[in-house]
Amino acid sequence: MINIMNCKTFILALTLLSPLCLFADEKSAEFDADNGEDINELCAGCHGEFAQGGSDGEYPRLAGMPAAFIIRQMHLFRDRIRTNLAMVEYVDHRQMPDQDIIDVAHFISGIELPTRLPPLVEGVPFDALERLNLTRKLLNIPRLEGNSSAGLQSYNKECRSCHGDAGKGNHEKGVPLLAGQHTSYLQRTIEKYRNKQRIHDPEAPDENYFQSFTSEELNDIFAYLSIADD
Ligand code: HEC
Ligand code: HEC
Secondary structure, rough: OOOHHHHHHHHHHHHHHHHHHHHHHHHHHHHHHHHHHHHHHHHHHHHHOOOOOEHHHOOOOOOOOOHHHHHHHHHHHOOOOOEEEEEHHHHHOOOOOHHHHHHHHHHHHHHOOOOOOOOOOOOOOOOOOOOOOHHHOOOOOOOOOHHHHHHHHHHHHHHHHHHHHHOOOEEOOOOOOOOOOHHHHHHHHHHHHHHOOOOOOOOOOOOOHHHHHOHHHHHHHHHHHHHOOO
16 A cells, blocks of 8 residues: 555656656757857957957857857866866856856857858849948858868768768757868867867767878868868
């Protein structure tokens, strides 16, 4: 009898609690875009108003990156696993609670940057202000010297399975975009992987992965990526 009672109480408790659990799960997936936009003003000082990055790749582009990737990096910075002297004071727990990280990551992930302006058609009026705003958001990575067709082949063989078609990244899996990222940032990052200062692909870390490519092969891949967003 007692056992049955316990069991019933247990089931009752489960029934009562389950909506709460669901709510908790949904909560973490929710985000407050206005709060994200406010926080982005802090980030803009370095990463640019539209998270387009700046100073020729010293500050990486963040716009359009998978939210999961941004969130993971913010935690790595906060936990001092990925060193970032510039950002450290912005990401400590007091300044940047978990929900703020989620909000700003989703806001930034939703920013689209055009790579070209729509052509002007003679005789068709255009909105000058709208065009000016588009110009400010424009990001087209300058073409890098190199064998981009060899780069395309290597990219498709070695990188595409994770970084997606044409270097667009993979939002579901939280893999960063590479096309549309500043070339000097990509190059610097590879050096960090080679020097074991960062871990490439946390799901299957292989600290010697980039050692197996020659500098020329990587340069060709970056040459391809620099035109993949055209
Ligand atoms: C004082 C300058 C500065 C500010 C402000 C700043 N960052 Fe950064 N951030 C950097 C630098 C520099 C890097 C590149 C570090 C490196 O080379 O590994 C970076 C890297 C990142 C990365 C990793 C990107 C990648 O592709 O690996 C993310 C994500 C990021 N910042 C998010 C933010 C967010 C969100 C904010 C605002 C809350 C912010 N940053 C504010 C300087 C800054
Ligand atoms: C098996 C999956 C996988 C493959 C294959 C792969 N990557 Fe990655 N790569 C990742 C993941 C996951 C990350 C994000 C790591 C993190 O969260 O710190 C990443 C990160 C990067 C970054 C850092 C980007 C940034 O914004 O910080 C660069 C650069 C990069 N990869 C280049 C390459 C290149 C070039 C190739 C092919 C030669 C390649 N990757 C192949 C999974 C992969």
